[in-house]
Amino acid sequence: MTDPMVRAELVVKSFAHHDVLRGIDLEVTRGSVVCVIGPSGSGKSTLLRCINRLEPIDAGRLWVDGELIGYRQRGERLYELSERELGRQRANIGMVFQHLELFPHMTALQNITLAPRHVHRQQRADAEKRARALLERVGLGDAGDSYPRQLSGGQQQRVAIARALAMAPSLILFDEPTSALDPELVGEVLDVMKDLARTGMTMIVVTHEIGFAREVADEVVFMDGGVVVESGTPEQVLMAPRQPRTQEFLSKVL
Amino acid sequence: MHGEPAPGPGDPPGNLLDDPPAAVPVVATSTAHVPPALGLARAATDGRRPAPLDATPVRHPARWAAMAVITVLTAMFVHTLVTNPRFGWSVVADYFTARTTLDGLWVTVELTIVSMAVGIGLGTVLAIMRLSPNPLVSSTSWFYIWIFRGTPVIVQILFWNFIGALFPTLSFGIPFGPSFIQGSANDVVTPFIAALLGLGLNEAAYMAEIVRAGIVSVDHGQTEASLSLGLSRMQTMRLVVLPQAMRMIVPPTGNEVISMLKTSSLASVIAVTELLYSVQIVYSRTFQQIPMLLVAVIWYLIVTTVLNVGQYYVERHFSRGSAGSTPTARERLRRGLLPTHADPFRFRPPEPGLPDNPNHR
Numbered sequence: 001m002t003d004p005m006v007r008a009e010l011v012v013k014s015f016a017h018h019d020v021l022r023g024i025d026l027e028v029t030r031g032s033v034v035c036v037i038g039p040s041g042s043g044k045s046t047l048l049r050c051i052n053r054l055e056p057i058d059a060g061r062l063w064v065d066g067e068l069i070g071y072r073q074r075g076e077r078l079y080e081l082s083e084r085e086l087g088r089q090r091a092n093i094g095m096v097f098q099h100l101e102l103f104p105h106m107t108a109l110q111n112i113t114l115a116p117r118h119v120h121r122q123q124r125a126d127a128e129k130r131a132r133a134l135l136e137r138v139g140l141g142d143a144g145d146s147y148p149r150q151l152s153g154g155q156q157q158r159v160a161i162a163r164a165l166a167m168a169p170s171l172i173l174f175d176e177p178t179s180a181l182d183p184e185l186v187g188e189v190l191d192v193m194k195d196l197a198r199t200g201m202t203m204i205v206v207t208h209e210i211g212f213a214r215e216v217a218d219e220v221v222f223m224d225g226g227v228v229v230e231s232g233t234p235e236q237v238l239m240a241p242r243q244p245r246t247q248e249f250l251s252k253v254l
Numbered sequence: 255m256h257g258e259p260a261p262g263p264g265d266p267p268g269n270l271l272d273d274p275p276a277a278v279p280v281v282a283t284s285t286a287h288v289p290p291a292l293g294l295a296r297a298a299t300d301g302r303r304p305a306p307l308d309a310t311p312v313r314h315p316a317r318w319a320a321m322a323v324i325t326v327l328t329a330m331f332v333h334t335l336v337t338n339p340r341f342g343w344s345v346v347a348d349y350f351t352a353r354t355t356l357d358g359l360w361v362t363v364e365l366t367i368v369s370m371a372v373g374i375g376l377g378t379v380l381a382i383m384r385l386s387p388n389p390l391v392s393s394t395s396w397f398y399i400w401i402f403r404g405t406p407v408i409v410q411i412l413f414w415n416f417i418g419a420l421f422p423t424l425s426f427g428i429p430f431g432p433s434f435i436q437g438s439a440n441d442v443v444t445p446f447i448a449a450l451l452g453l454g455l456n457e458a459a460y461m462a463e464i465v466r467a468g469i470v471s472v473d474h475g476q477t478e479a480s481l482s483l484g485l486s487r488m489q490t491m492r493l494v495v496l497p498q499a500m501r502m503i504v505p506p507t508g509n510e511v512i513s514m515l516k517t518s519s520l521a522s523v524i525a526v527t528e529l530l531y532s533v534q535i536v537y538s539r540t541f542q543q544i545p546m547l548l549v550a551v552i553w554y555l556i557v558t559t560v561l562n563v564g565q566y567y568v569e570r571h572f573s574r575g576s577a578g579s580t581p582t583a584r585e586r587l588r589r590g591l592l593p594t595h596a597d598p599f600r601f602r603p604p605e606p607g608l609p610d611n612p613n614h615r
Binding site: 084090091105115163167 | 479482485
């Protein structure tokens with residue numbers, strides 16, 4: 001039994017006096033796709049942001065790829081990691097955002113090569129060669145010189161996926177990657193994600209696309225009120241939910 | 255419903271990309287007073303382009319009246335320029351490229367460039383300090399801005415000029431310890447240095463606010479996207495945030511440069527021989543105040559005009575990748591002079607293959 005890609009133990013996160021995560025336990029097996037579903041405000045996005053430490057957690061422990069996120073442990077004591085070490089951990093965790101967040105002043109190619117060049121110190125030519133291959137892979141072989149605003153939302157999100165892949169991460173987090181897109185553009189982004197899942201990439205996908213979860217997920221996690229209410233295979237959670245809260249949610253979205 | 259999207263969704267009938275651009279029904283109704291083009295209705299359905307719209311433009315009598323008034327006033331102005339001998343155009347011509355004038359002009363340009371360099375560099379540091387989570391750091395920046403924006407720049411220039419009265423000797427060394435270099439303040443802070451300090455340190459306070467506004471204008475999601483890729487906070491600031499903030503920073507900074515060119519004339523009060531003081535030296539001897547001031551005026555106008563052109567190109571560089579990029583000079587001229595039916599918010603022709611036509615949104 002290999003250790004999981006992500007392990008969360010009783011993760012708690014509060015904003016002001018409001019507990020957003022109230023003790024999350026989660027294990028994500030290497031190479032698996034976990035879809036996180038749940039109503040808005042259930043803490044799904046916050047969980048993702050804690051996993052790559054865009055938000056520090058208030059209690060609990062998080063491991064990614066065997067490494068404790070955000071801290072070094074010596075004996076009983078935790079020491080916060082430096083900026084540089086955090087960057088190294090984050091570089092191993094890709095993230096795709098709901099609001100696309102491509103850098104608008106850079107072409108698609110520059111967006112993709114930025115981190116490989118400045119974090120992994122790759123040569124420009126090598127980084128660009130890899131970036132072109134990645135663009136090809138997301139079906140945008142000729143979009144390298146386009147600025148984000150010249151691309152459709154779906155194309156931008158595919159570039160964002162290529163940008164995350166360029167760092168060769170062990171894990172990619174998707175935060176509602178299709179929620180901000182026109183309905184007709186959703187399919188092309190989901191197709192790219194399905195391809196990615198087939199290559200064995202470990203993915204955590206916060207999504208409202210129940211169809212995608214049913215088809216692609218190895219595990220579906222239903223969250224509500226800052227806790228994991230129910231998790232299991234798509235068949236279990238989506239077809240035969242045991243918890244009344246899950247049944248209620250699914251009856252509204254399906 | 256959040257159903258799974260069909261693998262190949264059929265294009266809705268009103269697909270924006272595939273519609274022939276001219277086949278909009280509005281065209282047919284708005285050409286009512288024009289002889290109806292034959293076959294217009296058919297053209298709309300079979301996708302051919304109907305005849306271009308040809309309408310008589312609205313008349314603007316008030317504009318014509320304004321033009322007449324302006325023409326008369328301009329004629330009067332030119333007349334006095336030519337006929338009033340006290341303008342002393344021959345004196346202007348004599349001194350326009352005289353050695354003293356050009357030396358003064360060069361000092362003005364030097365003051366402007368170095369003061370702005372100090373202002374931009376220190377201002378950026380102050381802006382980043384101001385946004386620091388450390389309260390001591392951010393309040394230090396606030397205090398600096400409070401002092402240097404809260405007092406007149408001419409007072410600051412005079413203050414630096416007389417700094418020797420406060421600290422007769424300046425030394426560089428370990429605080430409360432030995433000093434390595436030492437010198438008389440009056441030797442170190444010459445009038446030129448005093449002017450630089452006055453103008454540059456004052457400018458830094460203004461630039462700090464400009465840079466801060468620019469940084470704050472960049473969406474926080476951009477910072478998060480950059481951090482999530484493993485870039486450090488410094489790299490994120492340098493590679494992602496500041497380049498985007500430049501779009502907000504550059505236009506007011508251009509104004510600051512032009513303003514600095516003019517404000518540098520205040521250095522004349524501490525006898526720095528910049529452009530204004532160098533013509534003052536001449537007219538204190540010849541009493542040709544107006545012609546000599548005209549020499550300065552014309553040079554200031556020439557340099558500010560050059561700076562305006564430079565500002566325009568710099569702005570265009572930093573607006574790359576953004577909607578509504580700065581128009582070319584020719585496009586601006588055309589939009590300003592010719593009546594047009596074009597959307598006033600659009601400067602660039604739509605890029606081919608993109609759903610860029612606002613009528614089709």
